[in-house]
Amino acid sequence: MPVRKKQDQVCRQCHRVLDGDKEACIICGDANLSTDWQGYVVIIDPKHSEIAEKMNIDLPGRYALKVR
Numbered sequence: 001m002p003v004r005k006k007q008d009q010v011c012r013q014c015h016r017v018l019d020g021d022k023e024a025c026i027i028c029g030d031a032n033l034s035t036d037w038q039g040y041v042v043i044i045d046p047k048h049s050e051i052a053e054k055m056n057i058d059l060p061g062r063y064a065l066k067v068r
């Protein structure tokens with residue numbers, strides 16, 4: 001595992017995984033971010049992904065499954 005200076009954060013609204021230095025979500029603009037999250041899913045093709053459909057994701061990227 002690579003060592004990171006800052007832990008990745010997750011947007012509580014859309015579950016997008018963000019770099020630790022972000023202050024708001026790059027997708028929905030929400031500033032309600034969490035570093036307490038679990039699970040990790042990479043959505044490559046949201047239109048053909050069951051997980052993306054369940055999570056209401058329409059953009060490719062990295063997402064967390066659980067956010068506290």
Ligand SMILES: [Zn+2]
Pocket residue numbers: 011012013014015016025026027028029030
């Ligand atoms: Zn978001």
